[in-house]
Amino acid sequence: MDEINNLMQGFSVAMTLPNLVYMLVGITLGILIGVLPGLGGANGIAILLPLTFSMNPTSAIIMLSCIYWGALFGGAITSILFNIPGEPWSVATTFDGYPMAQQGRAAQALTAAFTSSFVGALIAVALITFLAPLLAKFALRFGPAEYFAVQLLTFCSFVGMSKEPPAKVTASMMLGFALAAVGMDSVTGQLRMTFGFPQLLKGFDFLIAVIGLFGIGEILLTMEEGLAFKGKSAKLNLRVVLQTWKQLPQYWMTFLRSTAVGCWMGITPGGATPASFMSYGIARRMSKDPESFGKGQIEGVLAPETAAHAAGTSALLPMLTLGIPGSPTAAVLLGGLMIWGLQPGPMLFLEHKDFVWGLIASMYLGNVVGLLVVLTTVPFWAAFLRIPFSVIAPVIVVICAIGAYTVHNAMFDVITMLVFGVVGYLFKKLKYPMAPLVLALVLGDMAEASFRQSMLLSQGSLAIFWSNPLVGSIAGLAIVMLVWPVLSSLKISSPKLKAG
Amino acid sequence: MSNQPNHQVGSEKPPVKERGPELVVAALLMVVAGLVINDSLRVGIGWADDGPRSGYFPFFIGLLLLASSGTVFLSTLLNWRAKSAIFAEREQLAPVFAMLVPMTVYVLSMVWLGIYLPSALLIGYFMRRHGKFGWLPTTSVSVAVPFAFFVVFERWFLVPLPKGPIETWLGF
Secondary structure (H helix, E strand, C coil), X not given: CHHHHHHHHHHHHHCCHHHHHHHHHHHHHHHHHHHCCCCCHHHHHHHHHHHHCCCCXXXXXXXXXXXXXXXXXXXXXXXXXXXXXXXXXXXXXXXXXHHHHHCCCHHHHHHHHHXXXXXXXXXXXXXXXXHHHHHXXXXXXXXXXXXXXXXXXXXXXXXXHCCCCHHHHHHHHHHXXXXXXXXXXXXXXXXXXXXXXXXXXXXXXXXXXXXXXXXXXXXXXXXXXXXXXXXXXXXXXXXXXXXXXXXXXXXXXXXXXXXXXXXXXXXXXXXXHHHHHHHHHHHHHHCCCHHHCCCXXXXXXXXXXXXXXXXXXXXXXXXXXXXXXXXXXXXXXXXXXXXXXXXXXXXXXXXXXXXXXXXXXXXXXXXXXXHHHHHHHHHHHHHHCCCCHHHHHHHHHHHHHHHHHHHHCCHHHHHHHHHHHHHHHHHHHCCCCCHHHHHHHHHHHHHHHHHHHXXXXXXXXXXXXXXXHXXXXXXXXXXXXXXXXXXXXXXXXXXXXXXX | CCCCCCCCCCCCCCCEECHHHXXXXXXXXXXXXXXXXXXXXXXXXXXXXCEECCCHHHHHHHHHHHHHHHHHHHHHHHCCCCCCCEEECHHHXXXXXXXXXHHHHHHHHHHHHECHHHHHHHHHHHHHHCCCCCHHHHHHHHHHHHHHHHHHHHHHCCCCCCECHHHHHHCC
């Protein structure tokens, strides 16, 4: 029951007035980011990161993670009311959410979406509470070979689990690794791939890549779709909320299934987007009435929202315990931790107990606060979307430019951001996944260091990755994940619409 | 999802097919792979006295990048005729460039002019050109937004943003 004690202590850290205020600010900013096209969890946090440099790390990470919860909630608003997914993981929510809104059941759909997000996140946080300390303790035994094996597992499961063609997943990932290698080699001090440009000495910062790929890229995509916001209006009142809540317990099986899918996809780096699609597919397949899906079936809202939130939350588990993020947003949070001098990994649980448990406690609180905030402020956010895109688009470009500049106070970064934006647009159009690129860019140095250390230990023999049962089973699992599509002939049928 | 473009009967130009950009992107990735491999060979991919050299790890990355992008490149070429998926309609690409070109000008002008003036111009240009707003709302929004950023970033959070000759002239 150590965890309970620690958690209580965490609550006392998180429940201070300034932290609660940061929570509220974070949630509000997060919903704003989730609602606006072009700004999402990952690049939104990347842009706001420099603002928190002067705060203490606990408050900063509480605010940043609350931005993330807010973005997860916010994505549902635009999907249901406007049929425009504010975030990739809410694409599946549009399938049944928008039809519900068209039938005048927008309030019900929104309540269902918010509540299921809340449930998914809460179960995932509970999982983190009890699993994280165990995993951290376990990871203390890890040497470089084990670390590399875990990273291999992360990247192999990307290739195996993605819906995109394996060659494109690999290409995107390798581009990330290549970009991560640019600059000074941390071991030998030699310059790599700088080609004489002094700006490249520091290498590419993944925050810039995230802002460009997801922010600018998204704006270009939105331009192409020629956005005309024609939304349904929604008024949420207590009566509808309570009525919907009364209905929800009968869907407990959907909740459980979707949470399980979400947690699994979050811990292995599938991420929230595939989790939401998968969960929608499973819910439809398991339903007694699969025909009603796509026509305003409430389960079609519950399933993807629960899974997306569960995945988004559980992605923080490997980030905190192993230092390996499960999603681009978790990667940005990881980058934030490192900026404050906190090295995520098993030692974090020993050396910065206050911080870790404060963060975990804030996940519980943040989701409660988030649920209350979204339920009460929906009309306000919907009004935001009625601002013409010709105003929103340049403002978001300005925000992205500011975000890119403030990371290192360098103009070069703003230009790099623009290039990444074009790459993001092309990658999205040609179905190259972007998450592997970002994660490889973040983990590149770490993966290289652990690989080289392993090779040093073994004098260059790859056999070190099978030298003991622990590393052997992780490496073995990695191979299984890599060839997973071949192994599983049983494929879950997903809706014809593709993400993006 | 709902606003899929409908094929307009009698539109003058055929849509851009996916295979062209697909080939170009794969080729560019192959060039990057070539650069990575070449530079790894330069710094050494073997072992030194103290362990693997700097090019040891990136070399394999480069090889994998070459293999994966090469696969995309070849399969696009081999299935050239069968590949008829559409990248975008011509009418869709126009607004993309309508965004990309001013954005590029904006970023480049930031190098000399700082962030505030170009931001105001970008917002103003968009509101006039695409939003068809009158001068009054255009001017007020395009002045108010950069000013708000100035207050939030430089005053509240003490984060300096790039400034140009005009800000210097105003004494910042």
